[in-house]
Every structure is written in structure tokens, then in C-alpha cells.
Amino acid sequence: MQLAILLYDGVTALDAIGPYEVLQAPGLGIDVRFVAREKGMKRTDFGRLGLMADYTLKETPRPDILLVPGTAHPQAVMGDPVVLEWIAQVHKTTKWTTSVCTGALGLAAAGVLQGLKATTHWLALDVLKQFGAIPTKERVVRQGKVVTAAGVSSGIDMALTLVAEEFGDAAAQTAQLLIEYDPQPPFDAGSPDKAPPQIVIAAHEEFRKLSQKSAV
């Protein structure tokens, strides 16, 4: 079973690395590859980290699992016709097509989410509508073989759900225990429904600044 994790300049690292860490467990036997339009180093968000794409899209025409991570600059994926065409093509033969955070906008722009319930980062939910998807405020949304996850850190929950579906509950629990995923955030502010109103406003403002800066 082959997993292709899409990389591109501007990608949000944790969107990709959360699920990667769950799905790369040797016991699962998944052939994990990081892919991009061109091979080589892709810089995250504001350029602070380089992640290596070892394979091109062309070298990866039939992954069993597709994972599209997000970015603060969704045009990095939505504005790249070569990447969108590849997503649309490989989706025809995937066993699972997945996204984390605004990666869902890439799936949407490639036509994958038409008529489907889907989720993305809470700040981007409305955008899904423009592509005929049904924005759904849940952490992990499964529609047949299409699985979308909410913002950034939700990819860990999504990957565990995927492992359970594909390999069984015991495999998912073992993966969870190996990464000691027993979350104990010091605050309960991880969703706009739970965070204090002034924090939601602060996050909106921070995101506005994020969207203006660009490494892309």
C-alpha cells in the first residue's frame, strides 16, 4: 500500500507530519512517499523549515492513499493546474483520498468534493461551499473513500481513524500508544466554539497577518 503526501512551498508542516507519524509505523507496512510537482526541498509557511519531496507527481501516478496537507496560502495548491490535475487523476484509483486543514480546498478545487460533506480549518469552512462541497463542522468527516480533517492538528485523529478502517482497531490503538497520543492540552481553546470570544478575535487577526505574509 502506497501513501503519497503532497508537498509544496508554503505547506503547513504539522498538517503533513501528524498523519505521517501515525501512518509510517513499520508494522503497517505502508510505502510512504513525499511527492511534489518537482523533487527537492519545499519550504513551510514562512520558510523556516525545509521538507524534502523525494518523488515527483509523475513518478507517483497510482497511490493507494492520497494526503493533501494545508497551508495559510491555499492558492499554492488551488492555483496550480498541474497539481489539481494530478489530484483529480489519482483520486480515480485511490483507496482513500484525504486532506488536512486547507488541503481540503485543494481537493475541492480538483473537483473531488462536489456534493460531499467535508471539513477544513474553521477559518476556511465557507470557502468549501464555492466548490459545491457541504461544509461540516466536525473534526474528521468521512464520505465513502474521501476523508477530510479540520485544522492542522486534526490530521493525527484523521490518520488514526484511517488506520482503524484499513487495518483494524488494534493497529490504530498500537499506533496511538507508540506516539503516546494521550492529549492533555493546558487549555480548552482548540475550537472556536470552546475558545473565549476574545481569543477567537485574536486568532482571526493573527490569521489575517499570516495570509498577508508569504513564503510562496
Place this chain on the structure above:
Amino acid sequence: MQLAILLYDGVTALDAIGPYEVLQAPGLGIDVRFVAREKGMKRTDFGRLGLMADYTLKETPRPDILLVPGTAHPQAVMGDPVVLEWIAQVHKTTKWTTSVCTGALGLAAAGVLQGLKATTHWLALDVLKQFGAIPTKERVVRQGKVVTAAGVSSGIDMALTLVAEEFGDAAAQTAQLLIEYDPQPPFDAGSPDKAPPQIVIAAHEEFRKLSQKSAV
């Protein structure tokens, strides 16, 4: 404020990327740099991903925050006298010295944890004793400026705790909301005290295999 995240061949990606994603929020204004003994690409675990170290240890003599991520092959850090010497040196002037997972064994081998309570991946807790640390089964353990976190995914909780200490609760909550860290794991198997006994046995077995394989 400068954050140095140590990279090396064999590093576990999520140990580094979980805290990175929290601490790189532009609103915090932290100068985040990935550092290594030599500049260049470091491969994770079994070589499936390359992460770029943009700075050498020598170029980073006085980080305000040190973060040592872990690995399934702790000798990658514990067996490198140059890295241990750098950890011991920079620790003298850090504001915070931190680790995730078996990164704590690196701190321990550098003499940083002598006489301190500390945590690490649940499978490695006993090793801490050999270096005079007091193994402590908690997700995040703070002893003055030294903060150690448990296995892999715990670095996210640690980083939020650190942001709260350094920048205040509102900054930590905003960071949490931006990465939508509202964890909803599909199982409650993330610690050996909660996972079913057969899962704990399976994780031990998987870890035994992990430790035998090596990208280092």
C-alpha cells in the same frame, strides 16, 4: 527570542514538528531555527522524510529556547559527544531547555537532568535513572527552566505550556485555536495505563522491531 530545534539523522519528525508548529506562530515573534552538527538534510527514523537543518550548532551558541526532539535510536544523540557538549554549553544560558520523547535522554546524557524530575517516552522512562534523573510519569514535567515532555505527540502540549509561561495564557490559547488543537482521538489508548494490555504488548513488540531497524 531564539528557538533552536536540534535535528539529526534518525530524529522522529513529530517530536520536532508538533512544538515547532505552536512556537512558529508569527504573533510570538520567535526566531525559529533548525540546527544540527552539520548543515543539510537529516533523514527521519527510517529515511522516509528529509528535514533541513539550516544552521550549525556553532552558528547557534546562545539560543533562548533549546528543544531536543527524540528518536527510536537514542544513541544518535547520546553517542555524539559534540552534540552533548553543545547541549551542556547552551543550557548554561538558555531561558528554557526542553525535550520531547527520548530527546530527554540527550538532555540526561549531557548532564542537564541530574537530580531533576523528568519524563520521556513511556518505553524509555527507566533509562532516565541511569543519568541521575527522577523518572516521572506525567505528560509535561517542569523543573525550573527545564521542561521535558512524554512520547512524540506530547510536544504539542509542552509547547502550549511553554507559550503560556513565556507569553501568557491568551497567547497560548490563540496558538491552540490557530492549529485547531481540539483533540478527539478515536480511541483512548494513548498511554500504557489506558490501553488494553494486549495493545501494550503489541507496542512493546513494535518498538523492539523499530529499535533494530535504523536509518542512522
